[in-house]
Amino acid sequence: MDLKTLLCEREFIFLDGAMGTMLFDKGLKMGEIPELKNIESPEWIIDIHKQYIAAGSDIIYANTFGANSYKLSRSGKTVSEVVRAAIKNARIAAEGSDTLVALDIGPIGQLLEPAGTLSFEKAYDIYKEIIEAGCDADLIVFETMTDLHELKAAVLAAKENSDLPIITTMTFEENKRTFTGCSVSAMAYTIGGLGVDAIGVNCSLGPKELMPIVEEMARDTSLPIVLKPNAGLPDSVTGEYGIDAPGFAELMTELIPLGVKFVGGCCGTSPDFIRELKKAYSGRKYQKTVPALEPVCCTPANTVRISCPRVIGERINPTGKKRFKEALLNNDIDYILTQAIEQQHAGADILDVNVGLPGIDEKEMMVRVVKALQEITDLPLQLDSTDPEVIEAGLRIYNGKAIVNSVNGEEKSLQNVLPLVKKYGAGVVGLCLDENGIPKTAEARFAIAEKIVKRAEALGIDRRNVFIDCLTLTASAEQEGVMQTLEALERVVKELGCRTVLGVSNISFGLPSREIVNSHFLTMALTKGLTLPIINPNIDAMMQSVRAYKLLANHDKGSVDFIAHYGNTEALAAKPAEKAASDDLPYAIFNGLKGEGARITRDLLGKKDAMEIIDTMLIPALDKTGSDFEAGRIFLPQLIQSAGVAQACFEVIKEHLAASGKTSESKGKIVLATVKGDVHDIGKNIVKVLLENYGYDVIDLGKDVDCQLVVDTAIREQVKLVGLSALMTTTLPSMEKTITLLHEQYPGCKVVVGGAVLTPDYAESIGADFYARDAKESCDIAKRVFSGE
């Protein structure tokens, strides 16, 4: 017997019920590692399995839920020993029956980056070890997962190291989200896309409460659905579960119309529950649901359904942007993040990410940027590169379902890119060009589109995941080609049923008043069925076209979105009045007026030299806020706000200098890091903002930073000052270690430390050169170090 046969032969597949609940009844203590019982008391485990088999389970879950190297680290047993013993126990119990044995795998127990400290790669390795140890099982089950990224690592580890079928369930709360904020649809599309055999839900709630969650899942997957609920809800103090076996079974039958195929129980259930379940299900038929799946891309918390026009923001791309190139060369990830946030606020639904530039490691940069972007925005990403290796690295680390930009009709491209799209379950942009370049006619472009779709489908990529780009040519050079593009687009929509992409801005290259041409071309394309315009959402005219179109085409029901953007709404937060057309830069800084500050700086740059603005206006204003803060006249949030305005002003100056081929003068470089093991970085971030505003170049290594990485960076960048932050007593040893290594390997470099648990005495005792009480003091110390005082 195997899973495939079971799926064909049975109406429903019965799983088992709780293992933990049964073990507690046998005498397991709270807090003990249940998986060790595989070795210490195999008879307990075999007995529990036998009870479930007798009750009618077709699949039993071996007692391997927490058998990972992290949870077993202090048990004295290896993963291999425990997993092999567990599978053996299950096999003994199943002897003489058709029951399948599942290698049951739960969460590692530590959170992945960025919230936690576990890396994606390390999580992958932990799962790989379990999967290799459990190779004698009949299938692999991942359950009780709450982190989509962790589940992705787990599924990849299974796919790449085993041929066993995979079923996966996540645990959702009543708000239809997992604890880490993953939505049902994001799970369905991301994990379904990785090629598992079934998906579903387990634990947390009873069958009744899980109903709306399963309903949602059934709308977003055509895979068989797995359902393993708890015996109702536990009492918050006693922990007792609410419903009995017959009640449970009765409720479970109500979920049959939603397409459940695998049924069993989780916490609080027992063999009786499975027996009753089997009874209640007998004579019932599996009701496969056939949802009309939409093309989507997603992150854990945000599923973008490409059923109406969705804006792809084009700004994360160095092409033709000096300031962006400079940022890439200087590893200035923060600049890239501001581009993301700006586009998000302007209304982008998806962000294109292109970080290709000669002289940088594009693959490494893609991974860094994807990670950094996903930490600060929920917008799905479109990974844009001509190098398949870069694409794969981005797809692997991406949390959710991404879009690949792009494949084209060239044989090499089809062969290199499409398998990646399939493996990682992504969507893909198909460019209508091939070995011979961009065809002139609509006819020929359509033919390439058709070829791309055919090749994608041959690999099992559904055409709803292929977004065809009929390519915009420049109207000034090839005026007759404009309508060819639109004609091809219309045919792709009508005849291939695919969604379409178009980079819009190229149309007006070389023409005056480009916005007029761009926004009108955009509207023309939208009426032909364009769904994914790639534009600069920061330009009002472009978003106006999109929003007006969505209103007129009846996508924006009740004009809600349009009115929200263009109706007269009052500003929500009371802020100090913006002085009309003022050029009072200090006023803007003192009152936290970011937009004003940037505007005034831009105006001033026409009249004054950049350095003069910095020295006579920005720095004195910052000094005043600093001393106001010290004197208690303003509070820390105001100091940070003022620094934020100054930062916006400096950014304008940097852009101005980059455009004229100059670089801004730096007062010196400082490395900042929150030490190894510490993930609380707000203090360090505040210090960074302030230091940058005094003209220092801050190399921010982030949080949980390896001690040696701090040293290596300090040496490579030849910095004079390193700032370290630690929040907890438990992470102070990493701070001390970092300081020791720095002093050993890079003598002469000064170290300033800060953080909640530090004191001046303690700072001195671990070898720090300075202790900073707050962010303002860090700036004073930097001033001293760099002026050589």
Add this chain to the structure above:
Amino acid sequence: MDTITIDKDLALVYMGTRGRDASVLMPLVDECEKRLLEAVSPNYILKVFGIERTEAGIALSGTGLLLTGESIASHLEGCDECALLCATLSLGADRLISSLAAEDMAASYVTDCLASAAIESVCDEAEKELAEKLPGKFLTWRYSPGYGDLPLSLQPEIINVMNAGKRIGLSVTDSLMLIPSKSVTAVIGISRTSLPKAVKGCIGCIMYENCSFRKGGYHCGS
């Protein structure tokens, strides 16, 4: 949990306002509060255990958990049971604070302070429920690993015993930081007889040197 109320005065103390007029901050504080409340799904779990005093420490019945140190022994004096509390504001708070850090550091900082105040409200709610479920009994205040000489290394064990990873998504790093970061684990003593009024002093607290309350002439009530 359905809703929580954030003690904004407490959040302002965290911001270092030290009793001065902070009305200038209120527009920002109110805006951040609104976003924070939308972003979080607070949750807590409680469980009552019998306790047994041994040479090595206070053992919680039915578990392998041992509360060591003098401070917890004196905290639980007169108690015959104790409750373990695990509470969290959820990862939504961490995500909001870090995404704000990239766009508006001041808002990120204010939200961080509000979140610190909010988790106290969650714990207050939990304590209220515990008191309601145990009529006629008396509770001590919440005592957390890291207070006095109660070791921080208990964090993973408490999380394990309470199954807090599975039940409320709470985890702990190797360096013993709780994640989500706005989370609390605590021991609450339960007594059948009225407890002597606890001395809620600062001496012995690990935060003694750097506590923003103490600097401002306040105390946190612990």
